[in-house]
Amino acid sequence: MAFDNLFSPIKIRGLELKNRIVFPAMGTKMATEEGYVTQQLIDYHVARVVGGCGLNFTEVCGVHGPSNPVKFLAIHDDKYIPGLKALADAIHAAGGKAGVQLWQGGMAAASYQQGGIIIPSDIQVPGTDYVIPGASIETIKEVVKSFGEAARRAVEAGYDCVEFHAGHNYSPHAFLSPAFNKRTDEYGGSLENRARYLLECIRAIRENIPEDMPLFMRIVAHDDYLENGLTIEEMIAFCKMAREAGVDVLNVSRGNFSTAALKYEVPPVDLPRGFNVANAERIRKETGMITIAVGRINDPAQADEIIASGKADMVVIGRAQLADPDFCNKAREGRTEDIVKCVGCNQGCYDGFVSPEMPHITCLRNPALGREAEYALSKTDKPKKVLIAGGGVAGLEAALTLKRRGHHPILCEASDSLGGQFRLAGMAPRKEEMKDAAIAMGEAAKRENVDIRLSTPVTPELIDEVKPDEVILAIGSEPIMPNIPGIGLPHVTNSHDILAGRATASGNVVVVGGGLVGLEVAEHLAEGNNSITVVEMLDEVAKDLGYLRKICVMESLYMKGIKTITGAKCVEIKENAVVIEKDNKTEEIPCDAVVIAVGAKSRSTDELVEYCKAHHIPCHIIGDAVRARRALNATAEAAAVARAV
Incomplete structure (x- = not known):
């Protein structure tokens, strides 16, 4: 067996797992409008269990009826138990273990519904006079009870464990973080007070699950991009409190949806693989708790090394199992060359989740995602010779x-x-x-x-x-080469030729076109200490990038000093300048080279x-x-x- 550390068993309370791989909670849009489990969601999970995964968690499962948004799984009423049981039973029948992620979305619910937004402190909606009020003591107690009741339902539905989501800006994280929590009562101020709501939720969950059932908790290692946010030292102190309250396992994530730190929640290719592992390692060392590493872990050798070196006890392999549901079996059998790897493009998973046009998530590398039953490959009984033009x-x-x-x-x-x-x-x-x-x-x-x-x-x-x-x-x-006077001059080339190495550009370079390809060419050329200016006709650059990749690309443009001019049309190319039209005025940008990146046909x-x-x-x-x-x-x-x- 390959990767012996990754595929070694682990026991947590009464739960025995065959390996150290967790398929995490990820939004799918596969639930019904009312939050019920569908056969599509069952097929999606079972494919990963059959593929060898050790533990599957549901996506976020709403514990509180008044604040649960549509199209998100729900567990706030006994009527959801049969569907959730069907999912757990299917996972068990396929040889896996199942967990429910218990969730109260806080501000996240605001995007999907009008009422029931549970936050620690008043927030004024930007551009309006409307203030979303901080939760009352009565509401806090109501939600705490809801977590306990939801845990009871998870047990009745036959799940092997539950996970308390205390990260990503959802209401528990918002109460814990001084960046969001400005309360002056017993739920605000000191770390102990800010932790009170979370510890009450944890105790309510623990009281409603068997002694031998593990309780996982998803956390952020620390706050990013937030003034007066949580430090990793505060998080470690809180995790010790949570351990005393009954938490067994820490699932160490990162990010929040209030800032550019959202990029850490569904990290695109721009972020290094395993970028958050060091945080998991420190938290594991200082709390002594079983810890799961998270964040761009998409290679079995990488995952095995994390376990072997003691950086974490388990690993989340999420999008890598979206790209290849057989990731685990292929890794265990040493067939690493057959693994279809996630490339962090975010086109189908994150962009697909937030796009109203896409009915459910999908994957560039695995078009069968979300269509597991429909797209199961069937052998033909009439073989055909098919000529394919294009590799x-x-x-x-x-x-x-x-x-x-x-x-x-x-x-x-x-x-x-x-x-x-x-x-x-x-x-x-x-x-x-x-x-x-x-x-x-x-x-x-x-x-x-x-x-x-x-x-x-x-x-x-x-x-x-x-x-x-x-x-x-x-x-x-x-590449489109527009009919611009001077486009045939020798110092003019196109984006494809630059990236392919068929052409070069140096000195003061003007890139005409500020979409994805234009910006990538600009970054590529900036690595050679060139001075780059991007000219874009639209009102902003990077309009064709997904949101999270856009965050990373825009940060890189800033760090590399790449200048962008928007709302500008290139009207002529001269031997030593590009003429643009902006705000009904023309101006010249001196340059040594021009790269055309206005799109493709x-x-x-x-x-x-x-x-x-x-x-x-x-x-x-x-x-x-x-x-x-x-x-x-x-x-x-x-x-x-x-x-x-």
């Missing part, structure tokens, strides 16, 4: 899926390497994991004996030669589509060949088409 992530996803279903994909790529735009994106600062993932997809296709033909553009003549049963066009996009598929139509060959267009978008769209369309063939 980017869309083409590779299609090829791998077709091959696993028993078809015969032939993947043709015009360039001399696989990975396409996603591999190119991985050349930008902090995104090497994306390049590695694109390369790994190509290696997986080779291991599974997909017929791969590099330096082979698909033409009508090739289609005629191959005679496929169906064709998939995944030929991607190319689909490569034309017209000729191939017409050929296929004339010869009655079913033809599918996917990814950027349809319209230049995110990689999430490309893999989703590839997965759908390859399952339909």
